[in-house]
Amino acid sequence: MNATDVSxxxxxxxxxxxxxxxxxxxxxxxxxxxxxxAQQAVEQARSQMLAASAIDRVTQAFGLSVFERxxxxxxxxxxxxxxxxxxxxxxxxxxxxxxxSLGLALATLDDPHWSxxxxxxxxxxxxxxxxxxxxxxxxxxxxxxxxxxxxxxGVNYLDPRLQSLLRARAVPDLMAQSHRDxxxxxxxxxxxxxxxxxxxxxxxxxxxxxxxxAAQAAAVLGLxxxxxxxxxxxxxxxxxxxxxxxxxxEALLLASTLLIDCGDxxxxxxxxxxxxxxxxxxxxxxxxxxxxxxxxxxxxxxxPDATEQKRLWQQALGSSAERLNGxxxxxxxxxxxxxxxxxxxxxxxxxxxxxxDTPDALMWSTCRSLGRPKLDxxxxxxxxxxxxxxxxxxxEQAATLGQIAAHVKQRLKVYQxxxxxxxxxxxxxxxxLFAGESGTGKTMAAEVLANELGLDLYRIDLSSVxxxxxxxxxxxxxxxxxxxxxxxxxxxxxxxxxxxxxRSEVKDSHDRYANxxxxxLLQRMEAYCGLxxxxxxxxxxxxxxxxxxxxxxxxxxxPDQGLREAIxxxxxxxxxxxxELDFAKLARLHVAGGSIRNxxxxxxxxxxxxxxxxxxxxxxxxxHHEAGKRERPLADAEIxxxx
Numbered sequence: 072m073n074a075t076d077v078s079x080x081x082x083x084x085x086x087x088x089x090x091x092x093x094x095x096x097x098x099x100x101x102x103x104x105x106x107x108x109a110q111q112a113v114e115q116a117r118s119q120m121l122a123a124s125a126i127d128r129v130t131q132a133f134g135l136s137v138f139e140r141x142x143x144x145x146x147x148x149x150x151x152x153x154x155x156x157x158x159x160x161x162x163x164x165x166x167x168x169x170x171x172s173l174g175l176a177l178a179t180l181d182d183p184h185w186s187x188x189x190x191x192x193x194x195x196x197x198x199x200x201x202x203x204x205x206x207x208x209x210x211x212x213x214x215x216x217x218x219x220x221x222x223x224x225g226v227n228y229l230d231p232r233l234q235s236l237l238r239a240r241a242v243p244d245l246m247a248q249s250h251r252d253x254x255x256x257x258x259x260x261x262x263x264x265x266x267x268x269x270x271x272x273x274x275x276x277x278x279x280x281x282x283x284x285a286a287q288a289a290a291v292l293g294l295x296x297x298x299x300x301x302x303x304x305x306x307x308x309x310x311x312x313x314x315x316x317x318x319x320x321e322a323l324l325l326a327s328t329l330l331i332d333c334g335d336x337x338x339x340x341x342x343x344x345x346x347x348x349x350x351x352x353x354x355x356x357x358x359x360x361x362x363x364x365x366x367x368x369x370x371x372x373x374x375p376d377a378t379e380q381k382r383l384w385q386q387a388l389g390s391s392a393e394r395l396n397g398x399x400x401x402x403x404x405x406x407x408x409x410x411x412x413x414x415x416x417x418x419x420x421x422x423x424x425x426x427x428d429t430p431d432a433l434m435w436s437t438c439r440s441l442g443r444p445k446l447d448x449x450x451x452x453x454x455x456x457x458x459x460x461x462x463x464x465x466x467e468q469a470a471t472l473g474q475i476a477a478h479v480k481q482r483l484k485v486y487q488x489x490x491x492x493x494x495x496x497x498x499x500x501x502x503x504l505f506a507g508e509s510g511t512g513k514t515m516a517a518e519v520l521a522n523e524l525g526l527d528l529y530r531i532d533l534s535s536v537x538x539x540x541x542x543x544x545x546x547x548x549x550x551x552x553x554x555x556x557x558x559x560x561x562x563x564x565x566x567x568x569x570x571x572x573x574r575s576e577v578k579d580s581h582d583r584y585a586n587x588x589x590x591x592l593l594q595r596m597e598a599y600c601g602l603x604x605x606x607x608x609x610x611x612x613x614x615x616x617x618x619x620x621x622x623x624x625x626x627x628x629x630p631d632q633g634l635r636e637a638i639x640x641x642x643x644x645x646x647x648x649x650x651e652l653d654f655a656k657l658a659r660l661h662v663a664g665g666s667i668r669n670x671x672x673x674x675x676x677x678x679x680x681x682x683x684x685x686x687x688x689x690x691x692x693x694x695h696h697e698a699g700k701r702e703r704p705l706a707d708a709e710i711x712x713x714x
Contacts, residue, residue: 081121082225088116088124089223093148093155096141099179100158125223132323133193141180142187145171146200146215147223174209188213197320222324229297230321236314237297240330242290243283245386245414247375250280254287260368261292261352268352269366274359275373276553278334279411281356284372285330292352294328297321301333301357304341311341315348322351333357335550374556375410377403377600378487383410387417391424398431404483405526405559406438407600412557416441439527442558449551450529453563455518462512462519463630463637463664471625472516475503476523478622479602500599504567504618506610507627510665513606516625517563520602527560545591552595559601567605596620632658635667642671648684653713656687660694660709670697687713 091112098104117124123131130140148155149170156169163175177183186192188208194200199219203212218230229237246254257271271288273281282298289296305311318329331342331353338361346353346363355361360369375383381403385392392399420437424430443452462469478501486492486499505513521528536547555562596603597620610618610626618624630638636658643649662670673693678685691713698705 084116084119084121085124085225088113088120089126089147089151089225091116092126092144093152096145096148096180097152097155097158099141100155100162102154102158125225129199129219129223129324133197133199135193136182136184136187138176138180138182138184139187139192139194142171142173142176142213143194143199143215143219144223145176145180146213147220150215150220151224168212171213172210173213176213177209196316198316199320218320218324227324229325230317232317233321236303237299237329240282240286240296240298242286243411243414245383245410245417246283246287247280247379247383247410249375249379250284250372250410251287253370253372254284254291257284257288257368257370258291261288264366264368267350267366269368270346270349270363271352271354272360272367272369273354273356273372274369275371276358277372277374277409278332278356279409280374281354281372282330282332283410284370285328285354285356288354289328292328294326294352296330296354297325297327298330298332301331301336301338301342304331304339304345306339306341308344311345312348315345319350328352328354330354330356333361335553374407376487376492377483380406380408380413381483383413384417387413388421388424391421391430394424394430395434396431398434400483401480402434402438404486405479405524405601406441407556407559408438408441412441435525439525439558439560442554442556442560443527445554446527446529446551446558446560449547449554450531450562453514453518453521453528453530455521455528457515457518458522459519461641462515463634463641464512464516465628465634468625468627471623472520475501475602475623476520479524482600500597500603500622501601502596502599502603502605502621503623503625504610504621505604505606505625505627507608508629508663509608510663511627511629512664513627514563514565515664516627517561517604517606520604521561524561524602526602527558528563529555529560530563530565548592548595552599556600561601562599562603564603564605567607629663635660635662635664638664638667639671642667643675643685647675648678650684650686652685652687652690656712657690659711660705662697666697666701670694673697 091109094104095106095109095113098106098109117127126140126144129135129143135143145155145159149159150156159171159175160166160169162179163172173185173188176187177185188195188200188202190196195202198216201214201216202208203214205211218228221228261268261271271285273284275281282296286296305314322328328351329349331338331346333342333356335358337359338355338357342355343361343363346355346361347365356372360367381399384399384402388395395402416437420434423433427433446452459469462472464472482499482501492499505516507513517528520526531551536544536551551562554560605621610624636654639652639654639657643652660667660670670690670693673696674685674689677689677692683689691710694705694710
């Protein structure tokens with residue numbers, strides 16, 4: 072017998088039992104018949120149940136007395152059975168009172184007690200019954216809640232009042248092994264706790280992983296998981312209490328537990344009040360632990376490390392992973408993805424990789440695109456157009472840039488395979504400081520590295536990060552780093568001295584919080600799994616403690632005449648028509664590479680406007696224009712012999 076057949080059989084027998092129970096109640100209200108035969112019909116139907124009937128489940132779940140059970144059945148009966156409704160009217164001596172009342176129940180049902188409708192008793196505490204007290208408590212109309220009525224009839228569904236607030240979370244098909252181990256730890260801790268059940272705090276940077284653990288743990292406990300967003304918890308105390316009661320009733324009727332998802336934001340105060348108001352098991356997924364008066368269990372749930380991500384990709388891609396020629400190491404070390412993200416995209420990539428002529432490039436580009444939407448809202452994406460041939464630097468600086476690229480490429484081997492990550496997570500982030508005057512090639516060097524590594528490059532807009540409100544700068548920085556880790560992006564903090572200057576002595580509260588912002592940045596830089604590049608025109612303006620935490624410091628010198636000549640020779644594209652350009656003479660112009668590019672570009676426009684090839688005269692005109700911007704006239708020695 073399959074699950075569908077079992078469900079149908081249970082539903083049929085449950086309906087039969089309910090009809091028998093209502094027939095029994097009719098006899099209590101004066102209908103002629105054999106009471107023992109009616110009770111026998113009830114027992115016979117109950118004996119045929121493969122599982123507990125709906126009324127028995129409600130009785131046990133909410134702790135109803137015999138009288139409360141029959142009163143609930145009576146309220147259901149007047150809705151389902153017109154004959155029972157007529158008997159109620161007859162008992163009330165009023166043809167219009169075709170409903171149950173406490174007075175009628177006290178006079179006709181077994182083991183009556185007045186407290187059955189007390190607000191603290193189950194019928195009203197869990198809102199199984201609503202009372203219209205316009206005619207007094209004893210004679211007022213009793214109406215069963217529609218959700219409960221359908222449940223007794225064998226129709227179980229999520230209360231419509233909660234459908235817009237909750238979403239079901241299925242048991243995950245794919246989980247990181249560390250998350251499976253955490254799930255076991257959660258279940259073990261729950262087994263060791265006595266009632267009341269604690270709140271389980273799942274704290275960390277992997278919301279989907281937190282939900283996976285909650286769903287898996289709930290399934291082992293025989294429960295379904297429903298997820299509610301923290302922002303949907305009402306602030307109004309009365310609404311919050313009503314929601315708490317409604318959910319707790321649903322948790323019992325649907326055999327479910329709740330996960331409150333706080334997302335990346337700090338949990339509203341209402342969440343803590345809501346948790347305290349709830350009974351039974353509840354999970355909370357958040358970045359930081361939520362303060363609660365309830366007993367709590369706390370577990371750190373973060374995104375899988377590189378080794379686990381590689382294993383997850385292999386599972387999600389199946390045989391297609393074999394076509395990647397070992398490039399999964401680079402993917403796993405560069406992108407920090409959740410198990411659910413890998414699972415969701417693994418299915419679509421399976422066929423695409425099998426059909427692609429360049430599976431490694433397809434895999435890499437797909438991972439790069441995953442986190443772009445978030446980061447595009449927080450930073451400016453730069454399309455890197457420069458390569459190593461465009462970057463003119465002394466050998467020492469060029470070699471250091473090559474080392475940076477090697478560190479990024481070989482992270483998984485050194486950190487995981489060679490065991491350096493086992494020594495601790497501090498200092499594993501790759502960060503570099505590019506220091507030098509404006510125009511010496513700092514941003515171009517970042518573009519070259521982005522091209523070399525196949526990564527997106529994002530410039531951080533300081534105006535969107537720094538906030539005058541306490542705590543907002545850290546929050547903005549966290550969003551940037553989290554989004555960048557997901558898509559493996561390089562971060563470029565241009566003119567970083569404006570944001571990461573020397574920490575001041577604490578003279579007032581503003582100084583204290585400014586120092587906290589710098590300290591938070593230091594921590595994130597050390598933990599960041601990607602590459603972060605800071606540029607500054609004034610190296611001495613940076614905090615020395617900050618500099619110690621940087622793995623690379625590259626000083627971009629002002630180019631000497633030999634470097635300037637090399638820059639001039641490469642600044643004009645091959646397609647640009649030129650005539651009699653003397654690069655040795657141009658190199659006498661004492662400007663950095665950025666200014667050289669501006670001059671060359673302006674000279675090209677001057678020449679194009681006259682439909683002429685670029686000549687020394689055009690360059691001279693553009694050089695005077697550039698000097699005017701800097702308010703520094705050109706020296707005769709610099710331009711002697713140009714024209």
